[in-house]
Amino acid sequence: MGLASRTKAAVAVIAALAGSAAYAEMAGHGGAVRALAVSPDGESLLSGSFDTAAIRWSLKSDTANEVLRYHVDAVNVVAFLRDGRMITAGADARIAVWTAGRQHPDQLLEGHTGPVAALDVSPDGSKLASASWDHSVRLWSLTDGSSRAFEGHAQNVNGVAFAPDGKSLVSVGYDLTLRIWRLPEGQSETVALPAPPNAVAVAPDGEIVVAGADGKLRMLTADGGPSGEVAAGSASIIALALSDDGALIAAAGIGGTVAIVERKSRSVLRTLVGPGFPVWSVVFLRDAATLVTGGADGKIRRWNVQSGEPVGSNLFGTPTDPLAAYAGDRGADVFRACIACHTLSARQAQRAGPTLAGLFGRRIASLPGYRFSEALTKLEIVWTPETVAKLFEVGPTAYTPGTKMPEQRIGSAEDRRALTDFLARATSQ
Numbered sequence: 051m052g053l054a055s056r057t058k059a060a061v062a063v064i065a066a067l068a069g070s071a072a073y074a075e076m077a078g079h080g081g082a083v084r085a086l087a088v089s090p091d092g093e094s095l096l097s098g099s100f101d102t103a104a105i106r107w108s109l110k111s112d113t114a115n116e117v118l119r120y121h122v123d124a125v126n127v128v129a130f131l132r133d134g135r136m137i138t139a140g141a142d143a144r145i146a147v148w149t150a151g152r153q154h155p156d157q158l159l160e161g162h163t164g165p166v167a168a169l170d171v172s173p174d175g176s177k178l179a180s181a182s183w184d185h186s187v188r189l190w191s192l193t194d195g196s197s198r199a200f201e202g203h204a205q206n207v208n209g210v211a212f213a214p215d216g217k218s219l220v221s222v223g224y225d226l227t228l229r230i231w232r233l234p235e236g237q238s239e240t241v242a243l244p245a246p247p248n249a250v251a252v253a254p255d256g257e258i259v260v261a262g263a264d265g266k267l268r269m270l271t272a273d274g275g276p277s278g279e280v281a282a283g284s285a286s287i288i289a290l291a292l293s294d295d296g297a298l299i300a301a302a303g304i305g306g307t308v309a310i311v312e313r314k315s316r317s318v319l320r321t322l323v324g325p326g327f328p329v330w331s332v333v334f335l336r337d338a339a340t341l342v343t344g345g346a347d348g349k350i351r352r353w354n355v356q357s358g359e360p361v362g363s364n365l366f367g368t369p370t371d372p373l374a375a376y377a378g379d380r381g382a383d384v385f386r387a388c389i390a391c392h393t394l395s396a397r398q399a400q401r402a403g404p405t406l407a408g409l410f411g412r413r414i415a416s417l418p419g420y421r422f423s424e425a426l427t428k429l430e431i432v433w434t435p436e437t438v439a440k441l442f443e444v445g446p447t448a449y450t451p452g453t454k455m456p457e458q459r460i461g462s463a464e465d466r467r468a469l470t471d472f473l474a475r476a477t478s479q
Contacts, residue, residue: 083344098125381472425452
């Protein structure tokens with residue numbers, strides 16, 4: 051469950067739904083948005099989160115089309131294949147290949163023994179490269195799932211990317227090296243880096259761009275020679291994206307800002323300033339006019355690349371106020387911060403958290419079709435007005451140990467009663 055009191059965060063959500071939010075937000079995840087990818091046709095967005103879920107969104111209708119649940123830990127990276135299939139990979143070392151509309155992966159790629167931190171699809175669409183904290187890079191056949199491990203990094207490998215011709219791979223690791231792997235043999239050339247790298251990308255002309263923990267972007271030639279650098283910010287760069295034509299770079303920082311860099315001139319065009327949360331993921335839409343960011347607050351935001359201003363609907367998946375019918379209801383106001391993760395009706399598309407439809411009388415972690423934390427399945431709690439009130443009196447960590455629900459409490463007994471009264475009415479329909 052993801053209920054909350056009228057805290058500062060709740061006030062922010064209320065403002066967003068009222069149309070007065072300072073930032074255009076897409077909400078649905080219950081944790082930091084670690085990964086983003088845009089479909090080849092530009093119509094869908096795929097997001098992965100620390101909440102263990104991936105969500106496929108419609109970029110036309112501002113709705114969540116489906117939630118992908120397979121991973122047992124954070125989804126660190128997502129990708130689309132040419133044919134529209136999706137790939138998710140996570141801290142559980144698993145890589146899953148999905149077809150839209152199916153509840154389970156079509157294919158599992160197994161071999162890594164540590165968290166998967168990065169993926170890239172080959173230019174011809176036949177292969178997948180993955181980087182892992184098990185210190186290896188793997189090259190996978192998307193036809194039969196076979197793989198080959200490339201080993202040489204002495205620390206976590208944080209990024210991997212194909213060269214435009216598909217004849218080599220570039221990887222970066224916390225051992226302060228960049229490696230260029232010549233395919234198909236897999237022989238590598240090593241380039242020393244002056245700062246720990248968090249991500250790497252390769253432009254259409256072959257130039258390599260590395261995101262550094264010192265806030266700098268470093269450019270290298272296709273052979274690994276230095277070709278320039280840009281100070282993108284004062285904080286560590288934790289996410290990197292190139293526009294399709296390679297003209298622009300988005301460098302997201304741990305401090306919550308995103309620098310838009312013109313690659314050829316090595317200049318920062320503008321800096322996007324969000325609400326201050328770390329930005330974990332960035333991706334350009336196909337026209338390069340819009341940038342999408344994923345934040346530590348679980349929100350996905352769209353930005354006009356030229357103006358640096360937020361664009362789009364205030365709350366993704368909620369073009370109109372879903373609680374409009376409960377205007378003036380105190381319990382609905384308390385619940386308002388929860389609509390990012392939970393629906394009140396089973397008829398609505400599932401969000402990051404389970405639907406609350408039919409909540410009272412249901413045993414914890416028993417809703418069919420939703421993947422709960424294993425620890426929750428061992429609890430004997432049955433949801434009633436009393437147990438829900440207790441949850442927010444003592445907090446989820448104490449009352450439901452093992453939950454992935456953010457820690458939050460409702461200090462007012464009056465507000466807890468208003469919330470449970472509202473849920474009794476709204477979830478029984």
